[in-house]
Amino acid sequence: MYFQREFHFDFVQYARDDHGSDSEAFLWVNRGDASTVVGACLFVDRAGAGLPSQQSEWGLSWVWFHPFARRCGNLSRAWGFFEQVFVGFRPEPPLSSAMEAFLARRRASLPTG
Numbered sequence: 001m002y003f004q005r006e007f008h009f010d011f012v013q014y015a016r017d018d019h020g021s022d023s024e025a026f027l028w029v030n031r032g033d034a035s036t037v038v039g040a041c042l043f044v045d046r047a048g049a050g051l052p053s054q055q056s057e058w059g060l061s062w063v064w065f066h067p068f069a070r071r072c073g074n075l076s077r078a079w080g081f082f083e084q085v086f087v088g089f090r091p092e093p094p095l096s097s098a099m100e101a102f103l104a105r106r107r108a109s110l111p112t113g
Contacts, residue, residue, distance in 0.1 A: 039065035
């Protein structure tokens with residue numbers, strides 16, 4: 001409901017059969033009630049290989065969190081896992097200002113050299 005209101009969608013943003021084996025979706029759930037989804041994201045293999053690997057070209061198609069679950073560290077905690085599974089993935093535009101700031105913080109914390 002919040003997702004539809006925020007983006008004015010009148011359709012489901014993701015359905016399991018939309019992308020087949022060329023995509024991987026992840027959900028974040030409320031710790032107190034695992035039946036309540038508080039966020040989700042979708043990775044899409046733009047090369048069409050369908051398996052997480054270095055040969056694939058994975059894109060982070062979208063990420064969304066319920067307003068009450070934003071800025072709580074959910075994406076930060078999952079980011080390392082995503083980097084390991086979807087090696088070299090690229091966040092795809094359009095990027096929100098919040099995502100641009102998140103990515104800037106990630107780049108700033110990377111070791112140099």
